[in-house]
Amino acid sequence: MKIQVSKELLLTYFAGRATALQKQAIDEWAKDEDSRELFYMHLAAWERQNPQFIADDRNALERHQQRMQNGVTREYITPTVVEEEPAARLLHPGWLRWMIAASIATILLLSGLFFNDYALYRTYHTNFGQTRLIKLPDGSRVTLNANSTLRVPRFGFGTKSRKVSLVGEADFSIRHLPDHQRFIVATDKDFEIVVLGTEFMVSTRERTKKVVLNTGRVQLVYKEGKASKQLTMKPGNLVTFDTKGRVRLKHTSHPETFTSWKEHxxxxxxxxxxxxxxxxxxxxxxxxxxxxxxxxxxxxxxxxxxxxxxxxxxxxxxxxxxxxxxxxxxxxxxxxx
Structure with a gap:
């Protein structure tokens, strides 16, 4: 009997409870383009209800503020006090007020920076063995590979700028906007990708740093030593970086194989x-x-x-x-x- 792929079966699949036969039936069903769109729609709805990564910045900030209210000295080992002459241990009241004010200012500054990062950026993360489809506000799509992180501005994305940060590996399908606004993928490996509308894959893995272009055209901005360089990539181009940051460009006839992990x-x-x-x-x-x-x-x-x-x-x-x-x-x- 042929297994019918329903919404309930897809939810079971997303939760990791599908049988081998059910997985095979979904694989066959998802080969159709309309079915894939339905698959991604249900996946997005399921992920909203079952978030795989929830930033705990707020909880951390609340714990930090609670510690400050209860006394920060509880978090530290009390230092050994060496007895000295009383006059040497007394502080002038003006200096004491200045030190207290400086301490409070430092605490507020650190708390503000910590909270602002949470408030200004939305972070998407995948665990080991997990992939995740993300639809950005401008209509672009990003598929994160396992053990990867994408950071996206919460405000002004698609109007003021389109710049995201990637650690790990992801496949990008970028929507071209009427005002020709550039899309920038920044990395922590001394290179970034500038695009208008195209499909490409980026990996910042330590051993396999690379960029693969499927369609369109992108500009790769990178550093070799202290020198900044640029490289315009064409469809089928594969750029790899060695351990010293040197670039190697070659052509691949099947760029889609580098993103086959999206289909497991x-x-x-x-x-x-x-x-x-x-x-x-x-x-x-x-x-x-x-x-x-x-x-x-x-x-x-x-x-x-x-x-x-x-x-x-x-x-x-x-x-x-x-x-x-x-x-x-x-x-x-x-x-x-």
Missing amino acids: RFVFDRTTLEEIGNLFEENYGLELQITDKALAHWTISGAFRAYTAEELMETLATASNLTYTVQGKTIIVSQSH
């Missing part, structure tokens, strides 16, 4: 087991411990669908004649005999 697909092309270990660490927070140095250089090619780290490891082990054991957050991999 992993595409490997002569990818070493050591490189796959980096993926497990960055996307799932797991260490892949390879027992043999030669085994670390084994290469794997093919496309594999997996929704969890366990599913991906099981698929790779079956396809590559490997065995593995799980110990906490470590997966020990060896060759089958």
Whole structure:
């Protein structure tokens, strides 16, 4: 009997309670463009009701203010007091008032900065093994990969400017506005991307810093040493950064493979087991411990669908004649005999 994909089934799927057969039915159903739109609509509604990340800035600020009311000295170890002559320990009343005022000003300044960051920016975050679709106020779409963070201004976005900050990895589909306003993706890796309307992927992962352009045109602004440089990318361009920040530009015939993770697909092309270990660490927070140095250089090619780290490891082990054991957050991999 064919499984009918309903709203209730999709909600079960989003909550992680769908069976393997139900997942397969949803995969087939979502191949249709109209179905995908419906999928994303229900996903957005589900995420509003079940937020995966809630910033705790307000709670932290309230705790901080409570500590200040109750006395900050409770948070610290009382220092040892060395007895001296009484005259040496007395402070002039004017100095005492100045020190109290300075302390209060410092506390208010820190509290204000802490709260302003929360008030001015909305932060989206994904945990290990999680992806998330975000629709921005200007109509652009961003899909966050696992273990990633996107920061978006709460006010003036799309009118005054369109600048977001990314840590991790994300795929962008940018809407072109009538006034040709630029869209800027800032990173913490000494490069940023300037676009008008296009589709591209950005990764700021420590080992795999890269930008892949699917359609349109973007301008990459980066630093090599102390020098600022610019590079205009064309569709199919792949830019990577080495550990010293040097740029390498090449062409890829299939840029879409770099965002296959949006569909829970992993595409490997002569990818070493050591490189796959980096993926497990960055996307799932797991260490892949390879027992043999030669085994670390084994290469794997093919496309594999997996929704969890366990599913991906099981698929790779079956396809590559490997065995593995799980110990906490470590997966020990060896060759089958």
